[in-house]
């Protein structure tokens with residue numbers, strides 16, 4: 579899930595475990611590239627994009643949350 583808490587402070591949360599990623603000064607345009615650089619991934623299931631933290635983007639990723 580992509581969350582924009584306030585202007586200039588965005589965060590991403592894992593749709594499986596709820597872990598969050600934040601980057602100082604990031605907005606909704608820049609938070610995801612920053613997260614991907616740390617191993618975060620997306621997968622498309624049931625027509626919806628799901629966000630996965632590095633811990634959850636492994637072999638179990640074919641199972642919907």
Ligand SMILES: [Zn+2]
Nearest residue numbers: 592595631634
């Ligand atoms: Zn996770």
